[in-house]
Amino acid sequence: MSNITVCVRFRPLSLKEKRVHGDSVCIMCSDAESFVFKDEKEEDLPFCFDRVFYQDSAQADVYEFLALPIVQDTVKGLNGTIITYGQTGAGKTYSMEGLGILDCDENKKGLLPRVVDGIFECIKSSPEHSNCTVKLSMVEIYMEKVRDLFDLSKDNIQIKENKSQGIMLSGTTEMSILNPAEALKFLFRGISNRAVGETQMNVSSSRSHCVYMFSIQQESALDKRVKSGKLILVDLAGSEKVEKTGAEGRVLEEAKNINKSLSSLGNVINALTNGRGNHIPYRDSKLTRILQDSLGGNSRTALLCCCSPSSSNASESLSTLRFGTRTKLIKTPPRTNTRDANEGKDFLLQVTDNQTEGNSFEITSNDVREDLQVTGDQSLIDSRDRILTKLRENLNEDDVRLLEELFILEGIFFDPSNMEEFDLECDDVICRTISALEQAVLELRDEVEELNRENDNLKSELAIGRQRSLTSIAEAKKSYHFAWVISIISLLNSLIWFLSMFFLHKHKV
Numbered sequence: 001m002s003n004i005t006v007c008v009r010f011r012p013l014s015l016k017e018k019r020v021h022g023d024s025v026c027i028m029c030s031d032a033e034s035f036v037f038k039d040e041k042e043e044d045l046p047f048c049f050d051r052v053f054y055q056d057s058a059q060a061d062v063y064e065f066l067a068l069p070i071v072q073d074t075v076k077g078l079n080g081t082i083i084t085y086g087q088t089g090a091g092k093t094y095s096m097e098g099l100g101i102l103d104c105d106e107n108k109k110g111l112l113p114r115v116v117d118g119i120f121e122c123i124k125s126s127p128e129h130s131n132c133t134v135k136l137s138m139v140e141i142y143m144e145k146v147r148d149l150f151d152l153s154k155d156n157i158q159i160k161e162n163k164s165q166g167i168m169l170s171g172t173t174e175m176s177i178l179n180p181a182e183a184l185k186f187l188f189r190g191i192s193n194r195a196v197g198e199t200q201m202n203v204s205s206s207r208s209h210c211v212y213m214f215s216i217q218q219e220s221a222l223d224k225r226v227k228s229g230k231l232i233l234v235d236l237a238g239s240e241k242v243e244k245t246g247a248e249g250r251v252l253e254e255a256k257n258i259n260k261s262l263s264s265l266g267n268v269i270n271a272l273t274n275g276r277g278n279h280i281p282y283r284d285s286k287l288t289r290i291l292q293d294s295l296g297g298n299s300r301t302a303l304l305c306c307c308s309p310s311s312s313n314a315s316e317s318l319s320t321l322r323f324g325t326r327t328k329l330i331k332t333p334p335r336t337n338t339r340d341a342n343e344g345k346d347f348l349l350q351v352t353d354n355q356t357e358g359n360s361f362e363i364t365s366n367d368v369r370e371d372l373q374v375t376g377d378q379s380l381i382d383s384r385d386r387i388l389t390k391l392r393e394n395l396n397e398d399d400v401r402l403l404e405e406l407f408i409l410e411g412i413f414f415d416p417s418n419m420e421e422f423d424l425e426c427d428d429v430i431c432r433t434i435s436a437l438e439q440a441v442l443e444l445r446d447e448v449e450e451l452n453r454e455n456d457n458l459k460s461e462l463a464i465g466r467q468r469s470l471t472s473i474a475e476a477k478k479s480y481h482f483a484w485v486i487s488i489i490s491l492l493n494s495l496i497w498f499l500s501m502f503f504l505h506k507h508k509v
C-alpha cells in the first residue's frame, strides 16, 4: 500500500500582496517537511507533509521529488497522476507549465516540459524502447463540460468506464508524439485553447480544470506482452471566495462551477478517508469522475498544494493545507498494466473508436448481475423491480421518468450493447442513475448480508433445536422402556400373588 504523495509549495509574495499588505507572511519554516502556520486568529498550527517547497524553491526540485518517480513508474506500466491544487493565483499553472510552455529559461521550466523530457529519457534507457508509442490528449473541464483542447468541436466529451482500462474519455483526439520538441508543440496548441480570464487575484487565471493525458505503451520483444501506463497531469482551476474577489457575470458563473467541482473533490476525499467503506460520490462531478482511478484505484498519485505565503490569504491557504492533510490519508495500491500484445491492440482501437462507447457500462451491469445472482427470467424481473424501487428513492422524478423512457419500459436491463441508442445529452441522467444504482447495489448487498446473517442464526438455532429434540426422543425412549420393565415386573408380581392365593386356597392353608 502506498500513500498519495502530498507536497506543499509556497510561491514568493506577489507585488500586489507586498504593496497592499506588506511583507507579513503566515508561515514559519521548520524543516523540509514541516512548518508552523499562523492562522487569522494568530494561532500557531503545525503542519507536516512529504515535502514543503518554500518561496525560493527551484522548479527542478519540485519535479525531481514529486514527478520523476511517477514518470519512471509510468514507463514501467503503472498509472500515475500529478495534481496541482490551490487558491486562484497560488502558483498551480506556474508549477505545471513554468512561465510559458515554450519558455526557454531552463530554471523556470515547469513540471510538464520536464515530464515530457523524463518520459523520453526513461523510454531510451528501457530495454524494450524500440516498440514504444507515446500519445498525448488534452481536455479541459469548463462549466461542467469536458472539451477536447485539440479539437474544439468536441465540446462535450463523455467519460466512460471500462473494466480493464478504467476511466476513459471517449473519442478524445490523441496525438502521437515522437520526441519532446513535438510534445511541446502540441502542448502549446492545447494550452492556447484553454479558457483563461482575468480575476482580481490573477491577471491570467485558468477558468477550467486542465487535464493532460500521456499514454505510454511498450511491447516486449521477448514475450510480446504489452505494458501500458497512463500519466495524467491535472492543473485545477483555483478556488476563490467570490465575495472577496468581487466576481460578477460570467466570471461569477465560472467561479461557482469551479467551487462546486472542487467541493465534490473534497467530498470524494472525505468519503475515501472516513474509514466507513461507504459509497464514494465520484459521479457528482466531471472532475471527480475523471480522477476516480487516481484517487481510489489503480494509480500512483502526487498532489501539489500551492499556497500564497501572505497573511492576507491565510484563510484560503489554511483550507488548501487542510485539503492536503486529508488527502494524505488516502491509500492507493498501484498495479502494473500488462496484457497480451493482441489485447493491447484492442485497447488502442477502443480508445479511438466511438462505436465501443457501450463498454463503459459493462462494470455496472455485470456487477449488478453478479451481486444479485440473477439467473432466470423471473428473478431478473424481480431484481430489476427491486432496483427500480431503490432508484426511485435516490433519484428525482424527472430522472426516473426519463430513465423509464430510456430503457426500463423498453425492457432493456442495462445491456451494454443497447447503450448506443441513448441520446448523449442524457449522459448526466445516466451518470446519476448509475451512481444511484451503485448505491442501490450497496444497499441490496447490505440487505443480502443481513439476510445471510439471519439465515446463519436460524440455522444454528435449528441445529440446537434438533439436538434438543434428539436428546428428548432418546430420553422418552428410555422412559418408555423403563415403563415396560416396570409393567412387566408389576404383572409378574400380580401373577405370583395370584398363584400364591390359588395355592393357599387349594390346600386350605
Ligand SMILES: Nc1ncnc2c1ncn2[C@@H]1O[C@H](COP(=O)(O)OP(=O)(O)OP(=O)(O)O)[C@@H](O)[C@H]1O
Binding pocket: 010, 011, 012, 014, 055, 086, 087, 088, 089, 090, 091, 092, 093, 094, 095, 099, 202, 204, 205, 206, 207, 236, 237, 238, 239, 306
Ligand atoms: N513559485 C513561483 N515563483 C515565481 N512566481 C510564481 C511562482 N508561483 C506563481 N508565480 C507567479 O504568480 C502568478 C500566479 O500564478 P499562477 O498563474 O500559476 O496561479 P494559479 O494558481 O494557476 O492561478 P489560477 O487558479 O487563477 O489559474 C503568476 O504571475 C506566476 O508567474
